[in-house]
Amino acid sequence: MANNENHPRDFDAVLGKEAPFLDNAGVLGGIEGIKRWLSNPVSKVRVAALSEALKYDDAGLDVVIQALWNESKVVQRFAYSLLRKREESKVKQALSVYKPWFLEERLTDKYPSTFANRKKVDFDVDSGITDPVGNAYALGSSYDSDDGEADVTEKLAQLLQDPQAVNLEALIIGMWNSPYDESSSGIINALVEAKNKLTNLKAVFIGDMTYEDCEISWIQQSDISPILQAYPKLEVLQVRGGEGLKFSPPIRHNSLKALIVETGGLGRDTVAQICNLKLPALEHLELWFGSEDYGGNCWVECLKPILEDIIFPNLNYLGLRNSMFSDEIADAVVRSTLIDSISVLDLSMGTLGDEGAEILLDCSAVNNLDILNVDDNYLSEIIIGKLKRLEAQVIAGEQKEEDDDSYIHSRYCSVAE
Numbered sequence: 001m002a003n004n005e006n007h008p009r010d011f012d013a014v015l016g017k018e019a020p021f022l023d024n025a026g027v028l029g030g031i032e033g034i035k036r037w038l039s040n041p042v043s044k045v046r047v048a049a050l051s052e053a054l055k056y057d058d059a060g061l062d063v064v065i066q067a068l069w070n071e072s073k074v075v076q077r078f079a080y081s082l083l084r085k086r087e088e089s090k091v092k093q094a095l096s097v098y099k100p101w102f103l104e105e106r107l108t109d110k111y112p113s114t115f116a117n118r119k120k121v122d123f124d125v126d127s128g129i130t131d132p133v134g135n136a137y138a139l140g141s142s143y144d145s146d147d148g149e150a151d152v153t154e155k156l157a158q159l160l161q162d163p164q165a166v167n168l169e170a171l172i173i174g175m176w177n178s179p180y181d182e183s184s185s186g187i188i189n190a191l192v193e194a195k196n197k198l199t200n201l202k203a204v205f206i207g208d209m210t211y212e213d214c215e216i217s218w219i220q221q222s223d224i225s226p227i228l229q230a231y232p233k234l235e236v237l238q239v240r241g242g243e244g245l246k247f248s249p250p251i252r253h254n255s256l257k258a259l260i261v262e263t264g265g266l267g268r269d270t271v272a273q274i275c276n277l278k279l280p281a282l283e284h285l286e287l288w289f290g291s292e293d294y295g296g297n298c299w300v301e302c303l304k305p306i307l308e309d310i311i312f313p314n315l316n317y318l319g320l321r322n323s324m325f326s327d328e329i330a331d332a333v334v335r336s337t338l339i340d341s342i343s344v345l346d347l348s349m350g351t352l353g354d355e356g357a358e359i360l361l362d363c364s365a366v367n368n369l370d371i372l373n374v375d376d377n378y379l380s381e382i383i384i385g386k387l388k389r390l391e392a393q394v395i396a397g398e399q400k401e402e403d404d405d406s407y408i409h410s411r412y413c414s415v416a417e
Contacts, residue, residue, distance in 0.1 A: 030056065031053070031060060034050075034056070034060070034063060035063060038063070038067065038070075038075075043072045043075055046067075046070065046075045047075060050063070050067055050078055050082065051078075061086075064079050064083060065079070065090065065094045068094060068095075073341070073343065074341065077100075077368065077370065080095070080370060081391070100316070100317075100343040100370035100371055101284060101317045101344055102117065102258075103117065103236070103258055106260075106317070106319070107346075107371070107373060115136040115170060115172055115203065115205050115238070116169075116170050116202070116203035116205075116235075116258075118133075118135055118136040118169070119135050119136065120136050120172060121135040123138060123139055123155060123159050125158045125159075128162045128164065129165065129167075130164075132169060132200075135170070136169075136170035136171065136172050136203065137159065137168065137170070137171055137172065138173075138208060139155040139156055139159065139171070139174060140152055140175045140176075140208065141174070141177060151176065151177050152173060152174070152175070153190045156190050156194065166197060168198055168200065168201060169201065170201075170203040170204075170205075170236075171198070171201060171203070171205070173204070173206045173208065174208045174213070175209050175213045179209065179213070179218070179220055180214055180220065181220065183221060183222040183244055184206055184219075184220065184221050184222045184241075185222035188223070188226055191227060191230065192226045195231060199233075201234060202233055202234060202235045202236065203234070203235060203236035204227060204231070204234060204236070204237055204238070206224065206227070206238070206239050206240070208240065209240060209241075215264070215417050216240060216241055216262065216290075216417070217241075217242065217263070217264035217290065217416060217417050218241075219240060220241070220244050221241045221243060221246075222244055222245070223247070224237070224245065224246065224247055225247050225249060225251055228247075228251055228253045228277075229251055232254070233255055234253070234255060235255055235256060235257045235258065236256075236257065236258040237256060237260070238258075238260040238261075239260070239262070241262075241263060242261070242263030242266050242270065242294075243265075243295065245261070245263070245266075245267075246270065246273060247270065247276075248273050250273065250276035250277055251277065252277075252279075252280075253277070253278070253281075254280060254281060255281055256279050256281060256282055257281055257283045258282070258283065258284035258285075259274070259277075259279065259284070261286065261287050261288065262288045262322075262415075263288050263290045263294075263296070264296070264415055264416040264417055265290035265291055265292070265293070265294030265295035265296035265297075265416065266287060266290055266295070266296050266298055267295050267297055267298070268297050268298045268299075268302045271298055271302045272302070274287075275306065275311055279312060282312045283315060283317065284316065284317040285306070285315055285319065286319035286346070287319065287320055287321065288349070289320070289321070289323040289324065289325075289350075290323075290416055291324060291413055291416040294416050296324065296413075296416075299325060299328070300325055303320070303329070306318075307332050307333060307336040307338060308336060310336075310337060313341075315338060316341075316342055316344065317343065317344040318333070318342050318344070318346065319344075319346035319348075319373075320333070320347060321350060322348075322349040322350055322413045322414055322415050323349075323350040324350070324351055324411075324412070325350075326347055326352035326356055327355050327359070328356075329347060329350075329356075330347060330356035331356070333345065333347075334360065334363035334365070339363065339369075340365055340368070342369070343369060343370040343371065344370060345366075345369055345371070345373070346371075346373040347372075348374060348375040348376050348395070348397075349377075349413060349414035349415060350376075350377055350413050351377065351411040351412065352374055352377035352379065353378045354378075354379060354380050354382075354383045357379055357383045357386075358383070360372070360387070361386055361387065361390075366390060366392060367391040367392060368391075368392070369392040370392060372387070372390065372392045372393070372394050372395070373394075373395040374387065374394065374396055375395050375396060375397035375398070376397060376398060376400060377399055378399060378400055378402060384396045400412070
């Protein structure tokens with residue numbers, strides 16, 4: 001069974017020539033010396049300096065608290081590990097505003113009421129855009145609307161006439177005319193044509209539909225790459241629906257921080273296309289794999305570029321969710337060096353059982369996570385109790401029960417059709 005105990009990690013105190021002060025903390029020159037070492041460009045040196053800082057009582061504690069906002073995520077996480085069990089009021093206050101990663105709504109529910117940390121607001125042509133920064137404006141059709149209601153592309157045209165459109169940062173595209181048999185290509189083309197008016201767009205959600213609008217596996221998507229090409233400032237891209245979904249041709253986008261792909265069945269070709277994207281700023285990768293009955297023909301080998309080749313080295317959140325092979329994912333993740341750098345591991349909504357959870361428990365690096373999300377899987381109360389003893393915050397929530405009457409699978413991912 002895999003673990004990383006013999007693999008040097010950024011938190012390790014054995015830093016060789018990079019931290020010559022370790023044998024004699026006095027070389028640092030007291031708390032001022034520690035502050036100087038915290039400006040060192042090598043993250044491991046800053047981590048080692050933090051480990052010494054708490055020897056300097058209240059002044060050292062202040063230094064560690066400040067490190068929660070260090071530019072290095074490794075340093076941030078180490079500072080958090082030093083502080084999370086302390087009882088001082090200023091520590092608790094600092095931790096109350098510390099965010100392990102920036103899309104906090106992703107752990108609330110499957111269909112949150114916010115997008116990109118902005119309130120979802122239906123765009124109304126009469127009210128217009130009142131808060132282009134704090135609100136995410138939603139455009140969409142509905143089955144029970146009047147015949148005279150504008151469709152989603154017409155609503156986009158109306159939004160573009162608003163004088164605040166140039167300042168709009170977040171846009172949500174809901175149901176288009178007939179998502180069962182009409183792809184998203186029409187709205188994709190309309191968004192591309194709008195690029196010179198939505199010049200400050202930072203977050204886009206394409207396919208914001210519940211099962212009442214259209215079952216997730218029936219949403220007809222299309223090639224999403226033109227959105228990335230048209231909007232260089234884009235930081236968050238969320239897509240729901242895997243049918244017809246493509247990211248082609250492979251392109252480079254220097255600003256994208258979060259890529260979220262929610263499906264009831266994610267094809268291996270689409271995963272390969274995602275892995276061909278050049279996304280140097282990517283911090284949040286979230287993939288819903290779904291069921292093979294709805295096109296989800298991925299397996300753990302499809303994740304090799306992510307977990308072994310480390311094509312997205314700056315990931316802070318890794319969400320491999322809604323999977324039919326969660327145990328295999330757990331084993332692959334603990335073998336990956338990503339386990340040493342991510343803050344959040346999200347394996348929720350899948351088929352993780354006690355066997356996969358034991359693999360996580362046997363990996364010491366899991367303790368260094370800020371959050372481990374195993375909600376909505378197939379874990380026993382005994383295993384959940386063991387997971388709760390980890391130093392990481394563990395989200396277990398409700399678990400599913402195996403289907404003993406099934407002839408094929410006894411476990412199912414949470415979102416398929």
